[in-house]
Amino acid sequence: MLKPEELKGIHIEYADKNGSYRDAKTFSVRDALTQGTHIVPKAIFSIWWDDRLGPMVGRSYPESVTLTSEEAVTIFMGHGVNQETEVGYSKIQSGLVISYMQTPSCLGILLKEGENSAAIERNLRRLIPHVNFDSDQWDKELEKAFHVLHDLMDETSGEELLLNPGVKQLIGDMMENRIEAIRPKHVMRATVRYPEAYDALGNDDAEVSRLLNDLEDEHVLISRTYGRRVECRQCGDSDLVIELQCPNCQSSDIHKVYTVFCPKCSNQFHAVIVDDLAEVTCLHCKQPVKVNELAVIDVEPLCNECGTASNDPKIIFRCATCNKQLKGADLLSGTGLAYYFNQ
Structure with missing residues (x-):
């Protein structure tokens, strides 16, 4: 600074x-x-996940700073039980580690005391495009990443x-x-x-x-x-998935039945329009109609489980990262x- x-x-x-x-x-x-x-981080680590053995300690730079197997587990747990969080924070004996998960690999940065963790996280995200996670020479890859991180911190x-x-x-x-x-x-x-x-x-x-x-x-x-x-109060992410549920049986297996206007015969008809559909056939004139030419008049969700048709389905917000159903506090917590x- x-x-x-x-x-x-x-x-x-x-x-x-x-x-x-x-x-x-x-x-x-x-x-x-x-x-x-300006303070620079202590070290950078590579860890990866083995489905049979769990977290495996890879390389480190400088090589004098090493991780134990227990510390590798701690770092992985910083990304959630299912490794759903992209950036994790964990505390080990030698200090705070900020890590980036690109399954099954994980890149960890060990901070010095007093380092600005938010600045390190921002520059760690900037660093990721410069890292070859498929490299077979991780010694050189980590050394390069360590110096690139320093350069990024200087530039910002x-x-x-x-x-x-x-x-x-x-x-x-x-x-x-x-x-x-x-x-x-x-x-x-x-x-x-x-x-x-x-x-x-x-x-x-x-x-x-x-x-x-x-x-x-x-x-x-x-x-x-x-x-x-x-x-999301569970993983901290903000991306949403909107899910509709049947108001009668709470099933998520719902079709959207559209009432549409046919531009060829000027009649209305019902159609179920799913993803990747290019055209539908009018029930009156039997002519194919491109979906981008259809005028949607109404939409009525239809439950495939109990057969209930309702214009007022239950709307559920889920976190796109960890799939947690978001409550009112999540929708206002940021x-x-x-x-x-x-x-």
């Missing part, structure tokens, strides 16, 4: 209200005060972060009040989006969120609560964050 005296030399180029770039503007200590120094903290052209554009827009706040836009898949930051930081939602967190770590931005979002320039 940057020391206060180092911030005085950083300049931010920003566009004025007409869209043209002004002379560089000094980024002062008052604008962004960063304290502390301190002066390197503030010199990112997209970051400079975004901060300039916020300093000039062209962007008052970077607010999330929640979609059904529970992806958090920050549209105001797209022009400056790109439209990769996950990377934009990570960069905003990086900027908050550097005290350039400050986050405040903004709305509620879905968050906190949205908006980011403001730290005056």
Whole structure:
């Protein structure tokens, strides 16, 4: 991280209200005060799961830092009983481990005391595309991953972060009040989006969120609560699966019976439209009709178990990661964050 005296030399180029770039503007200590120094992780581990033997300790880098079989079990359990959580946190004797699961392999990062675990997790996610999980030379693969992780942490903290052209554009827009706040836009898949930051930081939602967190770590931005979002209390994920159940017998074996309008004979008819269907046959004129040409008038779920037809089925929300049925508390447990320039 940057020391206060180092911030005085950083300049931010920003566009004025007409869209043209002004002379560089000094980024002062008052604008962004960063304290502390950059800390790097202790080590990186590879572990894999054997269906017969359980967690197996693989390689480590540096090689002087090793794992025991019991610690490997602890790390795997950090991903849930069924290994359903992508990123896990676990505490072993030598410190905190943040791990990434790509079944059957697991990559673990051992942190030093005082390390920013949230920053490590963000950069661990950035690291994954650089790792060849099918490598037959894990010694070299882990050494490379360890150094790439260090490079990623350098690029997303301190002066390197503030010199990112997209970051400079975004901060300039916020300093000039062209962007008052970077607010999330929640979609059904529970992806958090920050549209105001797209022009400056790109439209990769996950990377934009990570960069905003990086900027908050550097005290350039400050986050405040903004709305509620879905968050599974079991695994922490936000992706949803919507399931319909029969209101009579609670069966999930339900067909959706559509009342549709035939564009060829102008009659209405009933049809069951399932996935991967290209066309249906009109019950009146017997002509095939493409599904994208059908006008849906009504939908009535029909239970295949008890035969009940109902326009008011029970709607169940399940976590797409661990399949837990979400209750009211899960639907409101997540906190949205908006980011403001730290005056």
